[in-house]
Amino acid sequence: MTGRFKLKRDYYAGGLILLLGVGAAVTGSGYKFGSLAKMGPGFLPVVLGVVLAFLGILIAGTALGSSEPDDKKFLPENPQWFGWFCILCGPVLFIIFGTFGGMIPAIFSCVFVCALGDKTATYKSSAILAAGITVFGVVLFHYLLGIPFPLLRGFNL
Amino acid sequence: MISTAITDLWYGFGVALEPHNLMYCFLGVLVGNLVGVLPGMGPVATISILLPLTFGMQPVPAILMLSGVYYGAQYGGAICSILLNLPCHPPHAVTCLDGFPLTKQGKGGTALGITIIAAFIGASFGITEMIFLAPFLVSVALKFGPAEVCTLMLVGLLAGSTLAKGSPLKGIAMTVFGLLIGIVGSDIETGQPRFTFGITELFDGVEIIALALGMFGIAEFMNSINQTEAVDMRYAKVGISDMFPSKADLKLAFWPMIRGTFIGSLCALIPGTGPTIASFVSYATEKKISKTPERFGRGAIEGVACPEASTHSSVQGDFIPTMSLGIPGDTVMALLLGALIIHGIVPGPQLISQHADIFWGLIASFWIGNILLVILNVPMIGLWVKLLSIPYRYLYPSAMFFVCIGVYAANNDMFQVGETMVIGVVGYVLLRLDFHPAPILLGFVLGPRFEENFRRSLLISRGDLLTFVERPISAFFLAICVLLIGAQIYVWLRKPKILVEEKAIEAQVPASSYSELAG
Numbered sequence: 217m218t219g220r221f222k223l224k225r226d227y228y229a230g231g232l233i234l235l236l237g238v239g240a241a242v243t244g245s246g247y248k249f250g251s252l253a254k255m256g257p258g259f260l261p262v263v264l265g266v267v268l269a270f271l272g273i274l275i276a277g278t279a280l281g282s283s284e285p286d287d288k289k290f291l292p293e294n295p296q297w298f299g300w301f302c303i304l305c306g307p308v309l310f311i312i313f314g315t316f317g318g319m320i321p322a323i324f325s326c327v328f329v330c331a332l333g334d335k336t337a338t339y340k341s342s343a344i345l346a347a348g349i350t351v352f353g354v355v356l357f358h359y360l361l362g363i364p365f366p367l368l369r370g371f372n373l
Numbered sequence: 374m375i376s377t378a379i380t381d382l383w384y385g386f387g388v389a390l391e392p393h394n395l396m397y398c399f400l401g402v403l404v405g406n407l408v409g410v411l412p413g414m415g416p417v418a419t420i421s422i423l424l425p426l427t428f429g430m431q432p433v434p435a436i437l438m439l440s441g442v443y444y445g446a447q448y449g450g451a452i453c454s455i456l457l458n459l460p461c462h463p464p465h466a467v468t469c470l471d472g473f474p475l476t477k478q479g480k481g482g483t484a485l486g487i488t489i490i491a492a493f494i495g496a497s498f499g500i501t502e503m504i505f506l507a508p509f510l511v512s513v514a515l516k517f518g519p520a521e522v523c524t525l526m527l528v529g530l531l532a533g534s535t536l537a538k539g540s541p542l543k544g545i546a547m548t549v550f551g552l553l554i555g556i557v558g559s560d561i562e563t564g565q566p567r568f569t570f571g572i573t574e575l576f577d578g579v580e581i582i583a584l585a586l587g588m589f590g591i592a593e594f595m596n597s598i599n600q601t602e603a604v605d606m607r608y609a610k611v612g613i614s615d616m617f618p619s620k621a622d623l624k625l626a627f628w629p630m631i632r633g634t635f636i637g638s639l640c641a642l643i644p645g646t647g648p649t650i651a652s653f654v655s656y657a658t659e660k661k662i663s664k665t666p667e668r669f670g671r672g673a674i675e676g677v678a679c680p681e682a683s684t685h686s687s688v689q690g691d692f693i694p695t696m697s698l699g700i701p702g703d704t705v706m707a708l709l710l711g712a713l714i715i716h717g718i719v720p721g722p723q724l725i726s727q728h729a730d731i732f733w734g735l736i737a738s739f740w741i742g743n744i745l746l747v748i749l750n751v752p753m754i755g756l757w758v759k760l761l762s763i764p765y766r767y768l769y770p771s772a773m774f775f776v777c778i779g780v781y782a783a784n785n786d787m788f789q790v791g792e793t794m795v796i797g798v799v800g801y802v803l804l805r806l807d808f809h810p811a812p813i814l815l816g817f818v819l820g821p822r823f824e825e826n827f828r829r830s831l832l833i834s835r836g837d838l839l840t841f842v843e844r845p846i847s848a849f850f851l852a853i854c855v856l857l858i859g860a861q862i863y864v865w866l867r868k869p870k871i872l873v874e875e876k877a878i879e880a881q882v883p884a885s886s887y888s889e890l891a892g
Binding site: 228278310 | 426770838
C-alpha cells in the first residue's frame, strides 16, 4: 500500500455487512442453539450471522488490497434530498390518510407529494396528475377489484 | 417419451385455451409488453404489484398471467433499446450497440422486425427445451432426499450470487442477508419468534411483496429521481410497413438467430445465468466468429438478431429449474416461486405430477402468449412508440401509488406499507454501496425451505455432517459449489481474457440513468 490511506466505499460496505452479521449472531444467540442432530431455533441465525460477519471482513479486506481507484462517493454527485423526502413522504401520507381518511385522500396525497419531488413539477401539474390517478385508482381498485378499503371514512359512498 | 409429451401438451392447450385462462394470459402479456416499453419500469416491480391482486384467483390463471408479464416485457424492452438507445432493460442493453445505429440509418423498423422474428424463434426453442427437459429433471429429482435438496439449493444460491453482475463477495453477502431476512418470523418447529423485535406484525415473517417492492420499487425510484435525461425521440418514427425485413437481411440474420438461441438455452440451464448474461455472451461470440467484425457497433443486423434470440430462449428456459426443481434462477423466478407458495402449491419435483394443469397449461400458454405478442407488436408498434415519450415525472408517482396499494391489498394491512418504505431505504443504501439486491430475494425465497431441509437431513443423520458428502448426488452438488467458488478465486487472481472482452463490450453500452434493477 503506497499513498495515503483513503476511505473507500467498500470499507463502509464491509463494515455494514460486519455489523449486520454480528447483530444477527448476537440476537440469534438469545434463542435456543441446540445441537447438530437436534437444532434449535437459534442455530441457523448464529451460523449465518457469523458467516455474514466474516464476509464483511473479506469485503473490506479485498478493498484494502485492491489497487483500483474507487472515486465514487456514497452520496451521488447531486444528492436529491428533496426528491427522496417526497418519495418517502408518499407511503407515510398513504398510511396516515388511509387510516383516518380513506382511499381517496390516501391516493391523492401519495401521488401529489411524490410528484412534487421532480425538479420540473409544479403544484398544478402534480395536482392534475394526482387527480387523474385517484379517479383511475378508485375505478380499478374499488369498483372493479373491490378491495376492502373505504373510499372516505365516515361517508357511505 | 415424445408421444407422452405430445398428449400432455395437448392437455395443456386444453387448459390454456379455456376462455378464462386465455383472457388472463392475454392480460399478462399485454401488461408485460406495456411495462417493457416504459423506460424505468420492470417486470419485477410489475409482478409484485400484480401478485396481491391474484390472491382471489385460481392458481392456474394467476401463474399464467404473472409469467406472461415476464416474457411480454422482453418483447417491449427491445423497442426502448433500438429506437432510443436507452438500455433500461438489462437483457436488451447489448441490443443498443447495433440497434440504435440501424435506427439512425432509417432501418429501425427492420431491426424491430428482425427482433420479433428472433424473439419468436428463441422463445419457441426455449419452450421445446422445457417440454422435454423438465420431466426428465423431475425423474431424477424424485430420488432426492432432504440432504440432496439442501445441497442443490446451495448450488442455486451460490450460482445466483456469484455469476450475476458485480462483485461475487458482495453477491454472497446479499444471499446470506436474504437468508437471514427469510428467518424473520416464527420458527416452524418450535414457534419461537425470531428477529421480530417484539413487533407482532412480523411474526408471520417479512412479506415477499413488501421486500420486492421496497428493493425494486422504492429504492429504484430514489435512484432515478431527477437523474433521467430527456428522451430523444428524433429517430423514433416507425410504420408497420417498415417492419418487414428484406430477404437479404433475413438471410444475414438467420444463422446468428440460431446460434443465439442455442447460447440462450444453454445459459438458461446454468442457475444464476439469466437472459442478461446470455445476451452479452452471444453478442461477443457473434462478433468473434463474424467475418466482418468491424461492422458490429455500426448497425449490423446480426448484432440485433443474435442477442435478442438468446434473451428470449433464455427467458423461457429460465422456467425449467423453477418449475421442475423448485430452484429459481433469478429474481423474477424467485417471485414466481413465491407466488406458487402463496397459492398453496409446494414447489419441487412433485409439481408436474400433482399440478399437471399448471405445468402443461403454462407451457401451452407460452406458445399462445408468444403468438399473441407477435400479433400485438406488429400493428401496435405506433402506440408503443408513443408510450416511449411518457416522461418519468409522471411515471414514478403513479408507480408509487401502485406500490402502496399493492402492498396494502396483500393483507389489508397498513403496516406492510411502512415495512416496504423501510426496506426501500435499506435497499437504496445497499445500492449506493454497490450491493445488488437480486440475491436477497433469492435467499429470502429459498431460506425457509433451506432451513427446513437442513435441519431434517441432520436429524436423519443424527448430527453427522458427513451425510452431505457420503450421499453421491449430494456430494456431486457440493463439488459444483466448490468449483463455483474456485472459479471465482481463479478469476479474481488471474482475470482471464474472456472476461476482459466482455467488460469491453459492457463498457460500450451507453450509460443508463435507470439502474439495473428493472430486469
